[in-house]
Amino acid sequence: MTTAPTTRLVAAPLVEHEALGRGARPVLDARQQEAVDRAATGPARALVVTGAPGTGRTTVALEAAAAAVEAGLAPDDVLVLAANRRAAGELRDRLAVRLGRTAGRPLVQTPAAVAFAVLRARAGALGEPSPVLVSGPEQDLALAELLAGHAAGDVRGPAWPPGVPDVALGTRAFRDELRDLLMRAAERGLAPSDLAALGRREGRPAWVAAARVYEEYLDVMALAAATPDAGERLDPAVVVDAAVAALRRWDDDVPGVPCPSRRLVVVDDHQESTAATARLLGAFADRGARLLLLGDPDVAVQTFRGAQPTLVARALAPAPDGLGAEHVVLGTVWRQTAPLREVTARVAERVPAAGTVAHRRAEVPADRAAGPAARVAVLPSAAQEAAWVAHRLRRAHLQDAVPWDDMAVVARSGARATAVRRALAQAGVPVRVVGSDVPLRDEPAVRPLLDAVRVVLDAAALDADVATRLACSPLGGLDAVGLRRVRRALRAEELAGGGGRSSDALLVEALAEPGRAATL
Incomplete structure (x- = not known):
């Protein structure tokens, strides 16, 4: 079974790592290989690797974990931390293919998932209900x-x-x-x-x-x-600190039971780590784990959820303020051409420094110096913006023979991605949405069902907004033009009968009393 090629529509923040040779050993440049060797078998207890977008930080993270296993470390002793579940799932698949072997526990997790596993292990050892x-x-x-x-x-x-x-x-x-x-x-x-x-x-x-x-x-x-x-009910915000406390008291609370520690902990996108995550890393380090922290403080997007990009530079500080980590800077951008690198570098210059800026000096290799210049289009409305994007995509596909799979549109938010997806579909551009973390209740296929159930059970009032959503949902089957025609018909009938109610009130009545729409 095959699927048609599609253009990717990505809801920002973009958390997607290109696979440099899935399942095979990628070709590393000198700085990448140095970082992998020092992390996997070097004497340093902590290593920080910084790099601009496209320098291969994630590739180094996966290769360091694979190199440690190939050097004799058990897979269960290696842990890779990702900033969110979506990134963790992708890295988990890539690392499993790269290693070609199984492990007794997940090799890639989020900090909250690791913390929860520690607490569950502690509760099981003590015979208590699982948290x-x-x-x-x-x-x-x-x-x-x-x-x-x-x-x-x-x-x-x-x-x-x-x-x-x-x-x-x-x-x-x-x-x-x-x-x-x-x-x-x-x-x-x-x-x-x-x-x-x-x-x-x-x-x-x-x-x-x-x-x-x-x-x-x-x-x-x-x-x-x-x-x-x-069991104890824990919020995601406190589960990490609870695990830190459990790790520090493990030998006293659970004597004779092995502590769920690791020997190598790799953190991808460390700029998205919180203070609690840093404390969890410290607890693992106190139990003998080597740390590999990879990040770019200029691209942190989770600061509104507590992320602290300054943790990247803080790890370089000597103890007790930091980890006294060694530093490797990836200096070659492999995923950008020179014009695009110039744009990203100019944007990064306007980002307040978070303690380290050496990664901003990364350059593209000579064979990628040429490339199309970046263009800026300022349009008066969101509708015209979507139409312009659709036109550019169709032109690239039809005139320049660019495959749909080689195109991507980055939207600012999930709501904007939905609007752009609809505009592209109407223009005949096949679209596949990736990277949007929309809650299930807000999915276009789910929200109308929830609205309908709430109205039927009298859990929510059938007002004009709900009526409009239901009419334009798969349940109602109307589009914007059809809804406008229905409103005009209801309004005309109301005026002909001597009434003066608005089309909002008439639409609510039409949905609440099905017989009311029989005259349309």
Whole structure:
């Protein structure tokens, strides 16, 4: 079974690594080979490898892990950390193909997954129930119920400042911001009282109010874990620190049971690591693990979730402030031409320095010096932008014989990727969306079903927005033009009958009472 070639539409941040010889040993340049040798068999306890985009940091990460195994290290003693699950899944497949052998535990994981595995091993050794990792949807549901109870008067809620209107408290966007604040506080070990004190000291009344919600949230989580057979419920923000504490107390708490440590820990995209991840690396290092940290502090995209790109340079500092790591700079950009390298270098120059900038001097090899110049198009609207992109793709394919598989469009966000995908499909450009981390509830195929179920069960009001989404979903089968025709027909019928209601109200009525649309 074959699939038609497609243009890739990528939702930023782009977390995709090109495979340089999947399943085969890639050809490394001198600096890459030096980094692999020093990480796999060198005497240094910590090595930092920095490089601009396209210099092969991920290739070095995988080759260092493979070289360590080929040098005699057991696969279970090697761990590669990735910034997120999508990157971890791709690197896991590539490393498995590269090694050609199996391991007793995953070789590539996220820091949270590693931490959770440590806590599960500890609970099993002590005969305790396994801990439970609270997912994002569960957190959102708990906060939604707490805020709904405040709004209904069941429990007295905090006094939110005037900048937070009551109408915002019931929205998902507010809950997302609130959850992010609470998780960042938990990640830094702040109790509700600490968050409230910090808010008063910094003049942030919203933080003081959020501390009240935080206290209630912790009580709810503690109550859920109060049953005899329930394990400890841990948020993703605190699971890493809980694992760090478990590793440091392992010999005292679980005597005679081997600690789940590693001998080589490789961190890809270390600029996306948080302070908690750095503490986890320190705990592994204290147990004898060698560390290989690869990153580019100029391309950090997870800072809003606690990532600290300064950790790359901090690892180079001598102890106790840092790890005293050795430093290798990858100086050749293999994935860009000279004009594109010039663009990325000029952008990087405007990024505040995070302690190390030697990687910005990377250059392209002589055989890649030529290449098309970068172009900038400023268009007056998003629709015209999408049309221009579609035109450029079609022109490249039809006139220049560029395969669809060799084209990619990078969108700023998942929402923008959806709009661009729709515009490209209407223009006859085959599209495959990759890299978008849209929650399941917001997927185009799922949201209409959830909307319909909520309306049927009277869990949500059928207002104009919901009616419009349902009408234009696969359930309703209308597009924008068809919906406009329906609205005009309903409005004309209303005016002919002497009424004056808006098309929004008429559309809601048509969906709520199917017989109402029989005259259309």
